[in-house]
Amino acid sequence: xxxxxxxxxxxxxxxxxxxxxxxxxxxxxxxxxxxxxxxxxxxxxxxxxxxxxxxxxxxxxxxxxxxxxxxxxxxxxxxxxxxxxxxxxxxxxxxxxxxxxxxxxxxxxxxxxxxxxxxxxxxxxxxxxxxxxxxxxxxxxxxxxxxxxxxxxxxxxxxxxxxxxxxxxxxxxxxxxxxxxxxxxxxxxxxxxxxxxxxxxxxxxxxxxxxxxxxxxxxxxxxxxxxxxxxxxxxxxxxxxxxxxxxxxxxxxxxxxxxxxxxxxxxxxxxxxxxxxxxxxxxxxxxxxxxxxxxxxxxxxxxxxxxxxxxxxxxxxxxxxxxxxxxxxxxxxxxxxxxxxxxxxxxxxxxxxxxxxxxxxxxxxxxxxxxxxxxxxxxxxxxxxxxxxxxxxxxxxxxxxxxxxxxxxxxxxxxxxxx
Numbered sequence: 567x568x569x570x571x572x573x574x575x576x577x578x579x580x581x582x583x584x585x586x587x588x589x590x591x592x593x594x595x596x597x598x599x600x601x602x603x604x605x606x607x608x609x610x611x612x613x614x615x616x617x618x619x620x621x622x623x624x625x626x627x628x629x630x631x632x633x634x635x636x637x638x639x640x641x642x643x644x645x646x647x648x649x650x651x652x653x654x655x656x657x658x659x660x661x662x663x664x665x666x667x668x669x670x671x672x673x674x675x676x677x678x679x680x681x682x683x684x685x686x687x688x689x690x691x692x693x694x695x696x697x698x699x700x701x702x703x704x705x706x707x708x709x710x711x712x713x714x715x716x717x718x719x720x721x722x723x724x725x726x727x728x729x730x731x732x733x734x735x736x737x738x739x740x741x742x743x744x745x746x747x748x749x750x751x752x753x754x755x756x757x758x759x760x761x762x763x764x765x766x767x768x769x770x771x772x773x774x775x776x777x778x779x780x781x782x783x784x785x786x787x788x789x790x791x792x793x794x795x796x797x798x799x800x801x802x803x804x805x806x807x808x809x810x811x812x813x814x815x816x817x818x819x820x821x822x823x824x825x826x827x828x829x830x831x832x833x834x835x836x837x838x839x840x841x842x843x844x845x846x847x848x849x850x851x852x853x854x855x856x857x858x859x860x861x862x863x864x865x866x867x868x869x870x871x872x873x874x875x876x877x878x879x880x881x882x883x884x885x886x887x888x889x890x891x892x893x894x895x896x897x898x899x900x901x902x903x904x905x906x907x908x909x910x911x912x913x914x915x916x917x918x919x920x921x922x923x924x925x926x927x928x929x930x931x932x933x934x935x936x937x938x939x940x941x942x943x944x945x946x947x948x949x950x951x952x953x954x955x956x957x958x959x960x961x962x963x964x965x966x967x968x969x970x971x972x973x974x975x976x977x978x979x980x981x982x983x984x985x
Contacts, residue, residue, distance in 0.1 A: 606674050607936070607981050608657060610650060611636040611973035620644075622973040623657070623672065623680045629937070629967075636973030640678045649809030649929040653696040654983040656719065660692065660809065669694050669704055671722055674982065684722030693806060695751040695758075697786060703728075703758060705747035711771075714747045714760055714784075728789045733762050733782040740764060745771035746782060749806045752813050754821055757851060758784040761803060762794060766832045772806035774830040779803055783851050797853050800825040800844060808929035816877040816910075819848030824872055828892060838892055841872035843882070861886065863913050864906050873903065874931030876940065882908045883940050883957070885924065885932040899926045905933070905942050907962050921955045921964035922946050930977045941967060943976055954979055 607629060612621040624641035643663060650659045657672040662682060669692050671684035686692070686704070694704035694717075702719045709715060709727065712734055716726040730746040741764040748771035750761035762780040765771045779800040783792045803823050804812025813823045823846075827839040842860035846853055859882065861870045869890025876883050887902045903926065905918040924932055924944045932943040940957040942964055952975055956967040970976045 605982060606678075608652070608680065608979070609634070609636055609970075609976070610644075610930075610978035611970055611975060612930075612977035613974035620974075621977060624973070625674060625678060625680055627678075631968050633971045634968045635971055638972075641973070642679050642681065649811070649931065649978050651694075651696075651809060652980050652982065653719065654699075656696070657980075657982070658694070658696065668692055669717070669722070671719070684719075686717060686722055686724060693748055693751055695753055697753050697758075701786065703747070703751050703753075705745070705751065707745065707748070711748075712744055712746045714751070714758075716789075726789075728784060728791075730760060730762070730782050730784070730791060733760075733791055733794050735764075741766065741776050743767060743769060743771075748772070749775075749803045750781065750813065750823070752815070752821055752823075753786065754815055754819055754846075755849070756786050757792070758786050759821070759846070760784060763802075763806075766830065766834065769830075769834075770806070773802045773826075773828050774834070775801045776832055777801070779825070793851070795852050797844060798855075799839075799858075800842070801829045801839075802826075805929065810929050811874050811876075811931040814875065814877055816848075821846045822875070822877065822882070824875065826871060826873070836892065836894065838869065840868055841870070841886075843872065843875065843884075859908060859913060864908070864915050871903075873927045874933045876933045876935045877910070878935050878938065878940055879959070880910055882910055883918075883933050883935075884908060885927060885942070888923070901925055901946055903927070903932065905957075905964070907957075916962045918942070918957055918962050918964050922949070922951060928977075934979050936979060936981045941979055943979075945975055952976055 607626040609624050621644050622636050622641045623644050624636045650657055659670045661667045662670050666687055668688035669686040672680040673683050675681040692704045696702045696719045699720050700718050702717045704715050706715050712731040714728045717724050734744045743765045745763045747760045749763050752759040760782040762782055763771045763775045764777045766774045779797040780794055782794050803825055804810050815821055822843055824843045827841045829837050831837050840861050842858050844858050871887040871891050873885050884906045885903050888904055889902055891898045901923040903924045907916045922944055934941045942955045944951055944953050944955050953969040954967045955964040957964045
């Protein structure tokens with residue numbers, strides 16, 4: 567059983583990493599190469615079977631359709647690492663092609679291809695968030711496990727830090743191995759939300775919080791800690807060391823968070839609870855005590871896994887396993903994941919039909935919203951399906967949008983801002 571967990575953990579990039587200081591010794595980078603190149607579609611494909619984690623980013627002027635070769639045309643080779651994030655006309659990843667980890671920025675060059683044009687080097691993958699063109703935050707434990715680092719996304723330079731040691735509780739039977747920002751960095755309405763994780767002794771801060779899930783609420787402009795908030799049920803959020811999309815901001819400004827329920831105790835033994843989604847409503851700075859979406863709301867059994875999710879038009883689109891699973895079970899990486907549309911307020915749930923079951927979403931996730939349409943990542947290796955399906959929002963059916971024929975498995979699909 568333990569061997570199975572270790573094997574799966576390596577596959578999911580869950581291994582603990584030594585926290586090494588981030589470096590910003592390079593000269594500032596300016597972003598002046600986007601003229602006439604905005605609004606591109608970006609597709610990442612990943613060759614998971616390759617030990618160095620190679621993959622390809624390709625840009626498309628038009629929505630991909632039919633069979634897609636992600637190596638031809640406007641593509642570059644990259645480290646897939648497992649997903650990516652984006653802000654307006656920038657793409658952010660956590661490793662460059664040389665294998666160095668940190669915060670890597672891509673922009674669309676005049677050639678039409680993405681190119682690396684900013685990097686803050688770190689010793690491990692950096693949890694980060696871009697708030698606006700000049701404001702971003704990231705976690706670097708070697709600079710202080712209870713500090714959050716600031717950076718400028720336009721120049722890709724570190725600009726300071728926020729000391730959150732005052733947000734940490736101390737006392738008998740309270741862990742002193744505390745990380746601020748390793749699990750969560752989220753922002754809305756001028757506030758930064760930073761996880762305060764009381765990790766087990768010698769723990770990494772990933773899925774091993776020994777207390778209830780806590781967020782420090784910080785004013786973004788002043789950097790002042792305003793308060794901490796504690797969820798009454800959740801213990802951990804997302805996957806700290808990956809691009810796993812475990813929180814989103816809905817169009818109305820509400821923040822939604824997901825816990826997978828894989829909580830490891832002081833002895834590093836998993837104490838599993840059911841997956842669920844919780845929120846901080848727009849205009850509020852506390853957890854909503856009256857709203858939770860869990861596996862039973864979707865008609866799923868105990869132990870089923872909620873994974874990636876997105877919001878569109880007042881609904882959450884979620885991929886979830888049809889049966890109980892965890893890193894300790896052999897079915898985790900098999901085709902057991904279906905898709906659901908859930909009305910946020912009523913919790914009325916509809917399973918999306920005419921789409922095959924897919925595999926575990928890894929750091930990529932299986933749900934994207936592009937051009938106000940919902941796209942579902944569908945991988946079925948025995949049947950040769952390597953595709954994104956598009957959802958008919960009227961009847962909750964899905965049909966193939968495009969199929970990837972070369973470059974590895976589909977591992978992320980977005981559209982950059984048309985500005």
